[in-house]
Amino acid sequence: MTRLPGWLRRRHSLSELHELKGVLRSHGLSTVCEEARCPNKAECFSKPTATFMILGDSCTRDCGFCSVKSAPPLPPDKDEPRRVAEAASKMGLKYVVVTSVTRDDLPDGGAGQFAETIREIKKHLPEAGVEVLTPDFGGSKDALSRVLSAEPHVFNHNVETVPRLYATVRPQADYNRSIGLLRRLKELSPETNTKSGLMLGLGESFEEVLEVFKDLRGAGCDLLTVGQYLRPTKKNLPVVEYIEPEIFKALREQALGMGFRSVASGPLVRSSMNAEEMYTGNVSV
Ligand code: SF4
Numbered sequence: 001m002t003r004l005p006g007w008l009r010r011r012h013s014l015s016e017l018h019e020l021k022g023v024l025r026s027h028g029l030s031t032v033c034e035e036a037r038c039p040n041k042a043e044c045f046s047k048p049t050a051t052f053m054i055l056g057d058s059c060t061r062d063c064g065f066c067s068v069k070s071a072p073p074l075p076p077d078k079d080e081p082r083r084v085a086e087a088a089s090k091m092g093l094k095y096v097v098v099t100s101v102t103r104d105d106l107p108d109g110g111a112g113q114f115a116e117t118i119r120e121i122k123k124h125l126p127e128a129g130v131e132v133l134t135p136d137f138g139g140s141k142d143a144l145s146r147v148l149s150a151e152p153h154v155f156n157h158n159v160e161t162v163p164r165l166y167a168t169v170r171p172q173a174d175y176n177r178s179i180g181l182l183r184r185l186k187e188l189s190p191e192t193n194t195k196s197g198l199m200l201g202l203g204e205s206f207e208e209v210l211e212v213f214k215d216l217r218g219a220g221c222d223l224l225t226v227g228q229y230l231r232p233t234k235k236n237l238p239v240v241e242y243i244e245p246e247i248f249k250a251l252r253e254q255a256l257g258m259g260f261r262s263v264a265s266g267p268l269v270r271s272s273m274n275a276e277e278m279y280t281g282n283v284s285v
Helices: 014-026 041-046 080-090 111-124 141-148 163-169 175-188 206-218 245-258 275-280
Strands: 051-054 095-100 129-133 154-156 193-200 223-228 262-265
Touching: 014 080, 051 080, 051 111, 080 095, 080 111, 095 111, 095 275, 111 129, 111 141, 129 275, 141 175, 154 275, 163 175, 175 193, 175 206, 193 206, 206 223, 206 245, 223 245, 223 275, 245 262, 262 275
Parallel strands: 051 095, 095 129, 129 154, 154 193, 193 223, 223 262
Antiparallel strands: none
């Protein structure tokens, strides 16, 4: 599977890319946009919007679809929350997304750093929306409460794929733990918007995807993203199938019919793409 179908090819204008990269580098920050080689980088950076990656660039897990390096991480940087907030303010962001690698090595899985980063962003940008895309914190209720205490507007945790494929796609994760996390979020904070997402093209069936939608709705999930998996490096899982845009449209209709408040479903859709539009409900894909 080498040649990308037409609907997945994008033109990049480098100017915005470099300008924003300058801001990020001057604050010693990285984005998942760059680490995960996202195809929408130029479009998002031109808005500008970006997804800040905290807690370092080494993950304690090794998911088959991800190009983030799997290695023993460094201790959390206490000054990072302030730097993220300063960079977001310098970029003039109205909506800020924060994510991280998985830190199974930390007692709270990094929840404290997420909470501090949310608070710093709210101090620097009181009007901005803040969304967190978190790991599963090993299913820890305390970790969830710690992040929720900083009151993010949207709490995102991706299930990524269907349960049958977890062993190859997310071997250190657990599907029921991820669904359980989303359910617990709603129990702990019913007013917080919860969000999740899947990548397609790894061998799942249409019916399996609908079953995941049902589980997510059963857990009270409000927002949903569905996109095409793209192989970031030769070391990652091969693409099994390039899903036609019509299938994404059909899935979107099914998901809206199940009661999701906002659904973005399309070949180039990513978890944090159009995040602000999803939060405000103005999504068209
Ligand atoms: S846990 Fe997240 S950052 Fe780590 S390998 Fe998996 S997808 Fe990548």
